[in-house]
Amino acid sequence: MELGKSKKITKYIVSSTMVVNAMAAPVAVFAANDKVDPALVPAAVQELLDKGILQGDHNGNVNLEGKLTRIQVAAILARALNLDVSKSGTVSFTDVSSDSWGLKYIASLQNLGIMVGDNGKFRPNAYLTKEELATILVRVTQTNIVGKGNNMGISDAGQVSDWAKGYVQAALEAGLIPSQDGKFDPKGQITRQQVAQVASNFTKNVKFEEYKSSINTLLDEGKKISNSDPTV
Numbered sequence: 001m002e003l004g005k006s007k008k009i010t011k012y013i014v015s016s017t018m019v020v021n022a023m024a025a026p027v028a029v030f031a032a033n034d035k036v037d038p039a040l041v042p043a044a045v046q047e048l049l050d051k052g053i054l055q056g057d058h059n060g061n062v063n064l065e066g067k068l069t070r071i072q073v074a075a076i077l078a079r080a081l082n083l084d085v086s087k088s089g090t091v092s093f094t095d096v097s098s099d100s101w102g103l104k105y106i107a108s109l110q111n112l113g114i115m116v117g118d119n120g121k122f123r124p125n126a127y128l129t130k131e132e133l134a135t136i137l138v139r140v141t142q143t144n145i146v147g148k149g150n151n152m153g154i155s156d157a158g159q160v161s162d163w164a165k166g167y168v169q170a171a172l173e174a175g176l177i178p179s180q181d182g183k184f185d186p187k188g189q190i191t192r193q194q195v196a197q198v199a200s201n202f203t204k205n206v207k208f209e210e211y212k213s214s215i216n217t218l219l220d221e222g223k224k225i226s227n228s229d230p231t232v
Helices: 006-019 043-050 070-080 103-112 130-141 162-174 192-204 208-221
Strands: none
Touching: 043 192, 070 103, 070 130, 070 192, 103 208, 130 162, 130 192, 130 208, 192 208
């Protein structure tokens, strides 16, 4: 994972204390080691680092504004849900090698139907988009998407992919992911900052333990989530 220099934290800290509890606000993702000055670590992110959900490289490098790839998001999500990835097995994706560092995370999420790729490919190094993140969160919570997709309440609804419309509307209604100034920016690439904040808020959700328990039970039983489809 290519991350930037730790000195980039400084320019971010000015605004981080103002937005640390807002889901729409960005928060840094950086390495959990002694090279990071604890005084510069926003509380929400530090909590995720302490839990081992967010990790940087072995040199302690950071990148506050860098985009997150699908393989990186798979790892963050699997850690947040405390999935037993030892049971993950192999994957059927033609673009994920058997020695990939993220194989176990991808396999677990594929088996659950949370991240299932498209046309036999996972696109591990592609940057995650906002509509993909919305889909993933809705699948984890197993929110009902029946009848959703025609009333998203955003000005750029026409830019949302057909397969993602139900998920985006469900995510917006459930408050899982925010819009900004009436726009959702469905094709926008998710940054480490945004995923960190969404993950922080998600793990603090009053139903998070319920979500986590349900997902782990499904994994143990070899079952998929109830609202899975072959698109993301």
